[in-house]
Amino acid sequence: MAANLIGEFLRARREQVRPEDVGITVNSHRRVPGLRRDELALLAGISTEYYTRLEQGRDRNPSAQVLDAVARALGLDREASAHLHDLADPAHRRRRAPRRTERVRPTVTQLVASWDRTPAYVQGRYLDVLTSNRMAVALSPIYTPGTNLLRAALLDPAAQALLDVSERNIGGLIASLRAAAGADVDDPRLTELVGELSVKSDVFRRLWSRHHVRPQPGGGVHHMHHPQVGEMELRYDKFVVAGAEDQLLVIYQAEPGSRSAEALALLSALAGDMA
Template identity: 70%
Template sequence: MTENLVGEYLRARREQVRPEDVGITATGARRVPGLRRDELAMLAGISSEYYTRLEQGRDRHPSAQVLDAVARALGLDPASTTHLHDLADPAPRRRRTSRRTERVRPSVARLLATWDRTPAFVQGRHLDVLAANPLAVALSPLFRPGTNLLRAVLLEPDAHRLGPEWEATAAELVAVLRSAAGPDVADPHLAELVGELSVRSELFRQLWARHDVRRHPGGGVYRVTHPQVGDLELRYDKFAVADAEDQVLVVYQADPSSRSAEALALLSSLAAAVSPA
C-alpha cells in the first residue's frame, strides 16, 4: 500500500504498453519494460518533466484534462480511466480508519432462504460471502458464508479442482477488488487481506502489481464439476443490493432444457435432505 496512488498506478500501466503497439519504434536495448516516461508524455501531449513529477507524486493535483490525456495514451478502458480519476481525487467518504463489519439486511437473508431451487449468495466489497442459501453452499464450499472468495480461489486446493478456469477467475477477482478498493488505502480489512495474500500467493503478487481494475461484471457462465451431480454449466447474474454499499447479490440458473438443469434439480433435492427443517 502506498500514498502515491496515482504514480504507482501509472507506472504499472506504463510498463504493460509495448512501444510497437502505440506506433513507437523500439531500437536497441531498453532498460524498462513497456514505455519510457518521455514516450508516454509525448503520446499524452504533455512535457516529460511534468509527467515525471506526476508519476513521482510531486504533483498531487493533476487536471481532469491531463488525466484523460494520459489515460488515452495508455489505452485505458472506461473503468480504468474512472479508477485513475478516483485515485487522483478520492472521495472523503471512502476513507476509513477502523474495521467495519458488513451485514446483510434480514429481509435479504430471508429472500435467499426462500430460493430452494436457485443458488444465490451476497458478497461484500472485499469479496467476502456475507449470506448464502443452502443450495449455493451445496453447489460450492466457496460460497459458504464467512468465506473470502479471492482468498479461497488462491489458497484452497479444492478451488482448483472445482473450477477449470481458476486462474482467470483469480485475475478477475483481483481486478474487482482493486476497483472496489479505489483510493481507500486506510481500510484495515483491505490492508489485512492484501498483506496476507501477498505473503502466501505468488500469483496474487503478480496480479496485484498489474493494477488491473474491473467493475463487477453483470453476469457470466460458471462451469464446475460437482462431486455429487457431475458437470454443471450455469448462468449467473449480479445485482447491486440497494442501500448496502458495494454489496452484490449473485444468482445462478441453468438453461431449463439442459443437462445442467437436471443436475441442479438433483443437487437441490440433496441439499434439502441435509438442511435443517
Template identity: 50%
Template sequence: MEDANPLGDYLRARRQLVSPSDVGLPPGGFRRVAGLRREEVAMLAGISADYYLRLEQGRDRHPSEQVLQALARVLQLDDSATDYLLGLSRPRSGPRSRPRRERVPVGIQQLIEVIGLPAFVEGRYFDVLAANAMAQALSPSLRVGANRLRSVFLDPAEQELYPDWEQDLAGMVAVFRSSVGTAADDPRCTQLVGELSAASANFRRLWARHDVKVRQGARTRLRHPEVGELSLRREKLEIGGSDGQLLVIYHAEPGTASARALALLGSITATAT
C-alpha cells in the same frame, strides 16, 4: 502495507503493460523495463516529461481531468480503468472513517432462503456475508465468514471445483481492485492483500498489474463431485444502500444438462436438510 502514492503506482504499472508498437512507436533499441518509457507517455499525452515524472513520483497528485484523460488514452485504459484513474487523483475529504460492519438486509437474507437457486451475498472485500444451503452445496467455500479471494488463491479444493480457475484469476483480482476503489489502503484491504501477497505468487503478480474490471455477472464452469459438469450463469446484483454488497445467484439455461444437474443438486440439498 499503505500505498503512499496510488496515482503514481498506477501510472507506472499501466505504462509497463503498453508496448511501443501498441501506440505506433518503434521499439527504440534496448529497454531496461517493459512497456513505454516515461518520456514516451509524456510526449503522446501532450505534457512535459518533467511533469509526468512528478506525477509518478507523487510530487503532483491532483492533475487536471484533461491530463488524466490524455494519459488514459495513451495507456489504453477502458472506461472502468479511466474512472479508477480519475478517482485516484481526487483529494480525500478528510480522515478515513473506520469501516462499518457489513450487515445483510433482512429482506435479502429472506430472499436467498426461498429463491430455490444457489445464492449468496458478497461484500466489497469479497467476504461471504450470507449464503443459502444450495450455495454451500455448490461450493463449501460459499459459507458465511469465508473470503472468495482467499478461497480461490489458497484452497486447492476450490481450485478443483473451477476447471478454468487459472484463467479467472486475473479477472477476479481486477474486479477486487475495482470493488475497493481508492480505499486500497484501508485496514481490511491492507490485511487481505498482505496475507495473499505473502502466500501466493500468482496474487502478487496480478495485484502488481493494477488491472481494474467492473463487478458483473459472467458464465462459469464447475466440476461438481456429486452432479458432474455444470455450465452456469453467475449474476451479480447490487443491493441498494448496502455500501457495495452484491447478491450473487447461479442459474442454468432451462432444458440443458446443467439445469438438470442443478435441479439434482437442489434435491440432494433438500434431502440433507
C-alpha cells in the same frame, strides 16, 4: 508519507504498454519494459519533467485535462480512467473513518434462504460471502458465509477443483477488488486481505501489481465439476442490493431441460436429505 497512489498506478500501466503498439520503433538494446517516461509524456502532450513529478508523487493535484491526456496515452478504458481520476481526487485521499462490518439486511437474508432450488448468495465489497442459502453451500462450501471468494480461488484446492480458476478469471476477480477499493487503501479489511494473499500467492502478487481495474460483470457462465452430481454449466447473474454499499446478490440457474438442470435438481434433493 502518504502512499503515492497515482505514481504506483501510472508506473504499472506504463510498463504494460508495448512501444510498437503506439507507433514507437524499438531496438534490441531497450532495457525498460513498456514505455519510457519521456515517450508517455510525448504521447500525452505534456512535458517529461511534469510527467516525472506526477509519477514520483511530487504533484498530487493534476488537472482533469492532464489526467485525460495521460489516460488516452496509456490506452485506458473507461473504468481505468475513472480509477485514475479517483486516485487523484484529494477528497478520496483523506483518512476515512473505519468501515463498519458489512451486514445484509434481514429481509434480503430471508429472501435468499427461501430459494430452496436456486443457489444464491450475497457478496460484499471485498468478495466476502455475507449470506447464502442451503443450495449455494451444497454447490460448494466456498459459498459458506465468512468465506472470501478470492482467497478460496487462490488457496483452496476444493475451490480450484470445482471452478475454473484460470489466470484470466483470477485476474478478473483481482481487477474487481481494485475497482471496489478505489483509493481507500487504508481500509483494514483490504490491507489484511492484500497482505495475506501477497505472502501466500505468487499469482496474486503478480496480478495485483499490474493495477488492472474492472468492476465485476453482471453475469456469465460457470463450468463446474461437482463431486456428487458431475459436470454442470450454470448461468449466473449479479444484482446490486439497493441501499447496501457494494453488496451483490448472485444467483445461479441452469438452462431448463438441460443436463445441468437435472444435476441441479439432484443436488437440491441431496441438500434436502442432508438438512
